[in-house]
Amino acid sequence: MVWLVNQQVVPRGRTPIWGVAFLCWLFIMLFTPKIPLSYKNHLYADMRNFVGVPNTLNVITNFPFLIVGVLGFVLCLGGGSFFNIRLRGELWGWVLFYGGIASVAFGSAYYHLRPDDNRVLLDTLPMMIAYSSLFSSFILERLGERIGLSCLFSLLVLAVLSTTYARTFNDLRLCMTFQLIPCIAIPIMTFLFPPKYTHSRYWLWTVGVCLVAKMEALADMKIYRANNYIISGHSLEHLCSAIAPVLITVMLMHRSCRFPRLAVANRISADEELCEISSPVLSALRWIHKDRRQVESVNHDTLLDMHMMAVLSLDLSYRTL
Numbered sequence: 001m002v003w004l005v006n007q008q009v010v011p012r013g014r015t016p017i018w019g020v021a022f023l024c025w026l027f028i029m030l031f032t033p034k035i036p037l038s039y040k041n042h043l044y045a046d047m048r049n050f051v052g053v054p055n056t057l058n059v060i061t062n063f064p065f066l067i068v069g070v071l072g073f074v075l076c077l078g079g080g081s082f083f084n085i086r087l088r089g090e091l092w093g094w095v096l097f098y099g100g101i102a103s104v105a106f107g108s109a110y111y112h113l114r115p116d117d118n119r120v121l122l123d124t125l126p127m128m129i130a131y132s133s134l135f136s137s138f139i140l141e142r143l144g145e146r147i148g149l150s151c152l153f154s155l156l157v158l159a160v161l162s163t164t165y166a167r168t169f170n171d172l173r174l175c176m177t178f179q180l181i182p183c184i185a186i187p188i189m190t191f192l193f194p195p196k197y198t199h200s201r202y203w204l205w206t207v208g209v210c211l212v213a214k215m216e217a218l219a220d221m222k223i224y225r226a227n228n229y230i231i232s233g234h235s236l237e238h239l240c241s242a243i244a245p246v247l248i249t250v251m252l253m254h255r256s257c258r259f260p261r262l263a264v265a266n267r268i269s270a271d272e273e274l275c276e277i278s279s280p281v282l283s284a285l286r287w288i289h290k291d292r293r294q295v296e297s298v299n300h301d302t303l304l305d306m307h308m309m310a311v312l313s314l315d316l317s318y319r320t321l
Contacts, residue, residue: 024177024181025174025177028173028174028177029173032173034170034171034173035171035172035173035176036170036171036172037117037120037166037167037170037172041120042115042116042117042120043115044058044112044115044220044232044234045220045221045223045224045232045233045234046058046224046229046231046232046234046235053113054112054113054114055112055113055115057231057232057235058112058232058234058235058238059109059112059113060109061235061238061239062104062105062108062109062112062238063105064105064238064239064242065101065102065104065105065108065238065241065242065245066102066105066106068098068101068242068245068246068249069098069099069100069101069102069103069104069105069245070098070102071098071249072094072097072098072101072245072248072249073095073098073099073102076091076094076095076098077095082253083252083253084197084252084253084254084255084256084257085252086196086257087140087145089140089145089148089149089152090137090140090141090145090148092149092152093133093134093136093137093140093148093152094133094137094252096129096132096133096152096156097130097133097134097137097245097248098245099129100126100127100129100130100131100132100133101126101130101245103126103129103130104123104126104127104130106122106126107122107123107124107125107126107127108123108126108127108238110122110123111123117167121163121166121167124163124166124175125159125160125163127179128159128162128163128175128178128179129156129159130245131155131159131178131179131182132152132155132156132158132159133152133155133156134182134206134248135151135155135181135182135185135186136148136149136151136152136155137152138182138186138189138203139151139189140152141195141196141197142189142193142194142195142196143193158178159178161174162174162175162178163175182207183207183210183211183214186203186204186206186207187203187204187207190203190204195258196257196258197255197256197257197258198255198256198257198258199251199254199255202247202248202250202251202255203251205247206244206247206248209240209241209243209244209247210241210244212240213236213237213240213241213244214237216233216234216236216237216240217233217234217237218233219233220232220233220234220237221233223236
């Protein structure tokens with residue numbers, strides 16, 4: 001049966017992800033107008049001053065980022081035992097994500113105290129680091145650890161380069177595109193690639209919350225007028241954006257591996273703590289771990305079920321002996 005399953009697992013050609021990304025970047029840089037930094041970008045609807053704090057609501061609405069970011073960062077540093085994190089590469093991505101979220105609180109609050117072109121970089125860079133880590137963690141879950149880690153380091157470098165480009169050449173196109181791509185790619189990849197964990201719907205909810213937050217920022221003055229000048233759209237953007245890491249935290253707390261035996265196979269390479277498992281079953285699990293990337297590349301749950309049947313049959317045959 002193992003031989004039969006192996007014959008049906010056919011590796012699929014890798015998608016030229018970086019080639020498509022380069023073509024998109026080339027199209028944006030050649031065929032879209034330049035978006036310069038302007039003083040109008042720093043004029044928000046609500047610029048009221050309470051208790052001596054300039055732009056008070058725009059400043060204090062960053063506090064939820066600090067709470068969620070620090071809490072998630074501490075839990076991740078604990079080894080990921082509180083969260084369901086199976087791979088070490090995943091842990092790096094989530095640590096950087098929560099670190100970026102916590103940094104957003106400081107960078108955004110500092111910027112809103114006195115908005116200008118110099119301080120806006122401290123608001124933008126932590127946000128782009130958080131986007132990079134979140135998107136690479138999603139890719140790692142769907143496409144594998146090696147691709148996910150490659151994307152993590154590449155996206156972090158691109159985040160720094162995009163921010164530097166925006167300040168040096170007075171052009172926001174790369175920064176805006178960088179924040180928009182995950183909101184488009186995650187829903188598409190959710191349906192194209194099978195998940196490793198349960199609770200995948202939280203990814204879609206997170207993207208939806210981020211899109212709503214962007215729309216609130218665009219309708220800053222309209223929202224401010226609609227609620228009789230109580231709170232502006234930009235302040236609501238901060239509060240709505242803080243819901244995204246909350247959703248991710250809930251997902252990490254409650255999710256579980258869709259195929260527990262494959263999860264056991266993943267841990268075999270990290271440590272040898274499966275001595276109590278019978279040798280025929282252990283060999284089968286090692287074989288599954290060896291061909292795991294081929295199995296994940298096939299978008300058919302039936303093949304994964306056949307892997308499980310192979311292991312169960314070996315287990316039963318060994319017990320009958």
